[in-house]
Amino acid sequence: MRVVVCREYAPPESLVVEERPSSPLGTGQVRVRVTASGVNFVDGLIVQGRYQVRPPVPFVPGNEVAGVVTEVAPDVDGAVTGLTVGRRVMGIVGFGGFATEVVLPARAVVPSPERLTDTQAATFMQSYMTARFALVHRARARAGERLLVLGAGGGVGLAAVDVGRSLGLRVLAAASSTDKRDLARSKGADECVDTAGDIAEVTSRLKDTARAWGGGGVDLVYDPIGGALAETALRTLVDDGQYLVVGFAAGEIPRLPANHILLRNRRVTGVDWGGWIGAHQAENRQMLLDLCAAVDRGELHPVEPTVYRFDDAGVALRDQLERRVVGKSVLVA
Numbered sequence: 001m002r003v004v005v006c007r008e009y010a011p012p013e014s015l016v017v018e019e020r021p022s023s024p025l026g027t028g029q030v031r032v033r034v035t036a037s038g039v040n041f042v043d044g045l046i047v048q049g050r051y052q053v054r055p056p057v058p059f060v061p062g063n064e065v066a067g068v069v070t071e072v073a074p075d076v077d078g079a080v081t082g083l084t085v086g087r088r089v090m091g092i093v094g095f096g097g098f099a100t101e102v103v104l105p106a107r108a109v110v111p112s113p114e115r116l117t118d119t120q121a122a123t124f125m126q127s128y129m130t131a132r133f134a135l136v137h138r139a140r141a142r143a144g145e146r147l148l149v150l151g152a153g154g155g156v157g158l159a160a161v162d163v164g165r166s167l168g169l170r171v172l173a174a175a176s177s178t179d180k181r182d183l184a185r186s187k188g189a190d191e192c193v194d195t196a197g198d199i200a201e202v203t204s205r206l207k208d209t210a211r212a213w214g215g216g217g218v219d220l221v222y223d224p225i226g227g228a229l230a231e232t233a234l235r236t237l238v239d240d241g242q243y244l245v246v247g248f249a250a251g252e253i254p255r256l257p258a259n260h261i262l263l264r265n266r267r268v269t270g271v272d273w274g275g276w277i278g279a280h281q282a283e284n285r286q287m288l289l290d291l292c293a294a295v296d297r298g299e300l301h302p303v304e305p306t307v308y309r310f311d312d313a314g315v316a317l318r319d320q321l322e323r324r325v326v327g328k329s330v331l332v333a
Contacts, residue, residue, distance in 0.1 A: 002333070004098035004313040007058045009049030012317035015061075017310070023103045030083050030106050031071035036122035037097045038064035039308070039329035040155065041249055044317040050251075055095055061313075062097025062331075066090040066112060066121035076106045088112040090121040098313055100333050107281060110288055113295040116302065123305045123328035127159035128291050129284070133273040134222060134244050135163055143168025145219040148210055148236060151249060152189065153180020155328040156224040158303060162187045166299045169220070172213055174206060174229075179326045187301060195229065203232045210236035222246060230254030234266065242267045303327040 005018050025031050043061050045051040069087045078084040083106055091109035093102055112121040135141045147164045151157040152173035164171045165188030173184035173192045181192040193209040195202050206229060210218050217238035223230060227250025234243050234256055243256070245268060261268060277284045294300045305328035308316040316329050 001099060001101040002310065003060045003096075003100070004062070004310070004331075005058050006047045006061055009047065009054075009057065012044055012047050012314040012321070015047065015314045015317075017313075022101055025071055025073055025103055027073055027075055028106055029073050029103050030069050030076060030089075030109055031101065031103050032065065032067045032089060032091065032109065033070050034065045034067040034097075034100050034102055035118040035332065036066045037062050037099070037310075037331040038066075038123040038126065038305075039313070039316045039320060039331060040064075040126055041320045042247075044321040047317065060096045060098055062099070063094060064090070064092055064122055064125045065097045065099075065102055066118040067102075069109075070101075073106070081106050082111045083109060088118065088121075090116075090125060092125055098310075098331060100310070107285060110285070110292060113292045115295050115298070117304065119305050119307060119330045119332065120302045122330050123155060124291075124295075124302050125288065127155045127328070128163060128300070128302065129288060130156060130224075130246065130271065130273045131159040131163040131222075132287055132291055133276065134246060134271040135160070135167060135169075135220075137276075138269050138271050139220055139242055139244055141167055141169055141220060144170070146170045146172065146214045146217075147220045147222060148172045148174065148214075148218045148233060149184075149189075149222045150174045150195075150229060150233060151223075151225040152184040152192070153177065153326055154224070154249070154323075155303075155305075156246065156249075157222070158184060158187055158327060160222045160224075161189050162300055162302070164188070164222075166294060172210060172218060176323070177326070183303065183326055187303070199228050202229065206232050207236060214238070217241065220244065224249055226250045226254050227252040228254075231256060231260075234260060234268075237264065237266050240265050240267070242269055244269050244271050246271045305330040307332055 226248035
């Protein structure tokens with residue numbers, strides 16, 4: 001099999017492709033021929049050693065894959081799991097997703113929804129699971145609430161727009177280009193706001209738009225970006241509004257003014273889906289199955305990602321890091 005290897009923490013252009021023997025199949029595992037590997041912004045940070053998780057080098061990056069089951073361990077009941085040879089599946093791997101073959105625990109794999117292509121399936125899980133965990137498990141969002149999504153043109157933000165709409169939320173999408181805002185609107189955003197340009201102008205525009213559109217403010221802020229707009233986003237919240245800290249794609253951890261949290265009874269809520277998984281394996285799998293069912297019912301509509309050749313993993317990560325991608329990215333062999 002072929003794998004993309006990070007030999008040292010370095011720019012993504014330093015990644016190399018290697019041939020490796022297939023891994024043995026163990027108890028409770030399935031072997032999957034990978035047809036598509038999801039590429040996420042965080043992968044670009046990890047290979048440079050700029051993320052809080054620093055796997056020992058060398059390692060194979062990539063967290064989500066889609067493909068076809070080629071082998072099933074004898075103790076895996078296909079009738080119960082739906083995992084049989086020839087079945088289209090998708091799964092979370094932790095690390096090792098930039099490969100043409102993976103061996104995974106059966107609990108980490110589910111059948112792919114019929115409505116999704118393999119490239120959509122490989123870019124669905126991380127962003128949609130994060131959005132579902134944030135809005136349902138952490139925020140306890142209710143239909144009719146007003147949601148501001150920062151970075152709404154990227155994969156994580158678009159998933160929040162789509163999931164939010166499916167929950168009956170009204171969505172204000174903040175994004176930096178016309179293409180990104182148009183895509184967010186196509187996924188259910190009720191209104192959009194431009195976040196490109198001078199920071200003072202953007203700050204004023206975001207605040208004024210959120211307050212005018214939301215009738216005084218928004219109930220929820222979904223922030224996977226951090227950085228300069230975080231404080232402004234906090235100020236758009238109504239009394240008892242909730243700020244969801246999802247990530248720091250801007251590369252800067254914001255300092256939120258505690259007085260604005262105190263005096264308006266606002267809430268700041270951490271969203272660490274990856275950290276939650278370890279102690280909630282069964283709940284996590286059920287959440288993924290619920291999302292897949294929502295796709296099959298036509299309630300969720302993941303984007304078709306930008307496709308890169310397997311050998312161009314470094315290019316794909318660089319494009320993510322420099323915000324050149326609208327939506328999601330995927331590697332195909």
